[in-house]
Amino acid sequence: MARALPRKKTDAPEAKADAPASVPAQEIEALGGDPDFMTSLARGLVVLRAFSQQRPNQSISQLSLRTGIPRAAVRRVLHTLTRLGYVGHDAERRTFALRAKILTLGFAYLHSSPLAALAQPVLDGVSEKLHESSSIAVLEKDEVVYVARSKTSRRIMSVDLAVGSRLPAYCTSLGRVLLSGLTSTGLQAYLARIEPERHTQHTLVSREKLRVAIEAVQRDGYAVVDQELEIGLRSIAVPVRDPNGNIVAAMNAGTQAYRITVAELQRTYFPVLREAAEDLCVPASRGNS
Numbered sequence: 001m002a003r004a005l006p007r008k009k010t011d012a013p014e015a016k017a018d019a020p021a022s023v024p025a026q027e028i029e030a031l032g033g034d035p036d037f038m039t040s041l042a043r044g045l046v047v048l049r050a051f052s053q054q055r056p057n058q059s060i061s062q063l064s065l066r067t068g069i070p071r072a073a074v075r076r077v078l079h080t081l082t083r084l085g086y087v088g089h090d091a092e093r094r095t096f097a098l099r100a101k102i103l104t105l106g107f108a109y110l111h112s113s114p115l116a117a118l119a120q121p122v123l124d125g126v127s128e129k130l131h132e133s134s135s136i137a138v139l140e141k142d143e144v145v146y147v148a149r150s151k152t153s154r155r156i157m158s159v160d161l162a163v164g165s166r167l168p169a170y171c172t173s174l175g176r177v178l179l180s181g182l183t184s185t186g187l188q189a190y191l192a193r194i195e196p197e198r199h200t201q202h203t204l205v206s207r208e209k210l211r212v213a214i215e216a217v218q219r220d221g222y223a224v225v226d227q228e229l230e231i232g233l234r235s236i237a238v239p240v241r242d243p244n245g246n247i248v249a250a251m252n253a254g255t256q257a258y259r260i261t262v263a264e265l266q267r268t269y270f271p272v273l274r275e276a277a278e279d280l281c282v283p284a285s286r287g288n289s
Helices: 023-030 039-050 060-067 071-084 100-112 114-130 173-179 184-193 207-220 262-279
Strands: 087-090 095-098 134-140 143-150 166-168 223-226 233-241 247-256
Touching (some): 039 060, 071 087, 114 262, 173 233
Antiparallel strands (some): 134 143, 143 166
């Protein structure tokens, strides 16, 4: 699935995108002691995730750099994925790109997830009321992953977000809502392992300030992020809960900062989102599966 944000000088959420991305390879290596763990499968999934909206065509060397996986292993992964029809190969340019067959993997989740199935009409209603794009996302490790989205004609970000897009949790309204559902131990562990990046001059990068902001979500029932991810972007998010009260997803709406003040978000957008989240009945057993 595509990562959402391009590299920019001041406000891009994916800075240092061309530097070696060794974390996936390190995670795979850390799990190598498990006799049932399939390293080759894990490497294949990491390579697939390295393709993005900004980098749809990549060479073996580029993918090796981005994933931290040795070139020889990347070559074998790409050979296998090409033979299976998930990846295409441009022999002249020596680059690879995802093919349409890869959508079957994502659609399998969308068709089997009650959250994704139930969310779309609810989001469409939110967007119709607010005349803004709205989204639902879940937490995957340290990122939010969009599982449903209703878009309007008004574009508020530098790139187009879609189902499957991923963003950092710490500097998004969706992320802070989802992080507010962690246990104290879980939140402490999250803050200890992340390296907050200053995407704009407004981005909170202090772990203590982030902790305070996330705890405020628990108190207020919503999160507002004001131009921390990208200049000009202001958003508000609320939790989506299962019947047991657990946060299984987050729902948000975004707007252009020059059009809507934070106070207006709280006064006008919050009630609409809260009502929609309450109407979205997510089964307890599979809400974020």
